[in-house]
Amino acid sequence: MPRSDTPILPADADGMDRAAHILREGGLVALPTETVYGLGADARNDHAVARIFEAKDRPAFNPLIVHVADIASARHLVHWTRVADRLAQAFWPGPLSLVLPLKAGHGLSPLVTADLPTLAIRIPAHAVARALLARFDGPIAAPSANPSGRISPTTVTHVIAGLSGRIDAIIDGGGCTVGLESTIIGLKPQPVLLRPGGVSAETIETALGAPLARPESTDRITAPGQILSHYAPEAPVRLNATHKTAGEVLLGFGPVEADLNLSPGGDLAEAAANLFGHLHRLDATGRPIAVSPIPQTGLGRAINDRLRRAAAPRPT
Numbered sequence: 001m002p003r004s005d006t007p008i009l010p011a012d013a014d015g016m017d018r019a020a021h022i023l024r025e026g027g028l029v030a031l032p033t034e035t036v037y038g039l040g041a042d043a044r045n046d047h048a049v050a051r052i053f054e055a056k057d058r059p060a061f062n063p064l065i066v067h068v069a070d071i072a073s074a075r076h077l078v079h080w081t082r083v084a085d086r087l088a089q090a091f092w093p094g095p096l097s098l099v100l101p102l103k104a105g106h107g108l109s110p111l112v113t114a115d116l117p118t119l120a121i122r123i124p125a126h127a128v129a130r131a132l133l134a135r136f137d138g139p140i141a142a143p144s145a146n147p148s149g150r151i152s153p154t155t156v157t158h159v160i161a162g163l164s165g166r167i168d169a170i171i172d173g174g175g176c177t178v179g180l181e182s183t184i185i186g187l188k189p190q191p192v193l194l195r196p197g198g199v200s201a202e203t204i205e206t207a208l209g210a211p212l213a214r215p216e217s218t219d220r221i222t223a224p225g226q227i228l229s230h231y232a233p234e235a236p237v238r239l240n241a242t243h244k245t246a247g248e249v250l251l252g253f254g255p256v257e258a259d260l261n262l263s264p265g266g267d268l269a270e271a272a273a274n275l276f277g278h279l280h281r282l283d284a285t286g287r288p289i290a291v292s293p294i295p296q297t298g299l300g301r302a303i304n305d306r307l308r309r310a311a312a313p314r315p316t
């Protein structure tokens with residue numbers, strides 16, 4: 001692990017106590033979740049939430065996801081619906097965020113929702129995230145623990161590389177098993193897929209027994225995760241590459257010869273878990289990155305979503 005200007009806490013009882021204490025004092029703690037590492041703060045503390053935006057250099061109009069310990073806590077914050085309950089029963093704890101209307105008296109900092117009338121909320125599955133939620137005993141706002149617009153972190157090393165010295169602690173919980181951010185479903189009240197992610201749209205449709213609606217242009221404005229250039233390595237990215245050209249490194253998928261392969265056997269869950277780690281490693285070579293075609297089914301849709309954003313023209 002590289003040297004860090006931010007303390008690394010072990011994921012044991014002492015480490016968790018320290019992390020919960022830092023959160024109570026309005027500090028920022030990077031914590032592992034099953035999707036990616038999050039940058040956590042007390043969601044009720046304006047100053048703490050403001051520091052998240054500062055540390056990530058995140059535009060203030062981009063709202064945060066709030067993490068809670070249980071459905072009862074979610075129901076204190078948002079207007080719960082039958083469809084929400086169905087999805088929560090099927091996928092929580094896990095990589096699914098639900099966007100629901102905020103309830104009066106929610107007590108959250110308005111910075112969390114960027115003043116929107118809705119809140120994105122989830123119960124993470126990672127044991128360390130759950131233990132911290134239990135110890136802290138309050139809602140934790142946590143975007144991915146990376147500088148805004150860059151590749152998301154799936155290891156402590158990635159968090160250190162992006163945010164060391166800008167935050168108060170990092171809990172070392174090992175690698176993230178899902179490797180892609182949560183799927184975001186808007187419920188207004190019909191379910192709309194706002195961001196593909198760790199639970200495939202097909203799996204959610206099966207649980208609902210009905211197709212998910214695609215976002216309308218108005219939904220896109222409320223989901224700036226839809227910002228085109230995002231997850232961007234330093235190097236340019238070329239998609240659907242069947243071979244690499246001179247100077248490039250190849251991020252493979254399936255039985256191809258590649259510098260790094262997301263899944264030689266063509267398994268999409270394995271590819272999702274490897275995606276950001278492999279992008280970080282290839283980016284460190286300083287060479288342009290070519291990427292094999294990935295099937296547009298199941299988790300492949302979320303992988304392709306991240307790759308398209310990684311390849312998009314960068315803001316100047």
Ligand code: TXA
Nearest residue numbers: 035038063064118119120143144181182222223224225
């Ligand atoms: O898996 C995850 O979701 C990770 C872990 C840490 O939980 N978090 C994460 O946060 O990916 P972030 O900030 O990188 O992405 C949150 C996304 C953003 O695209 C934001 O625009 C969207 O959620 N979002 C938050 N609140 C929203 C709302 N009220 N309506 C629509 N989109 C919202």
Ligand code: MG
Nearest residue numbers: 143144152181
């Ligand atoms: Mg993010």
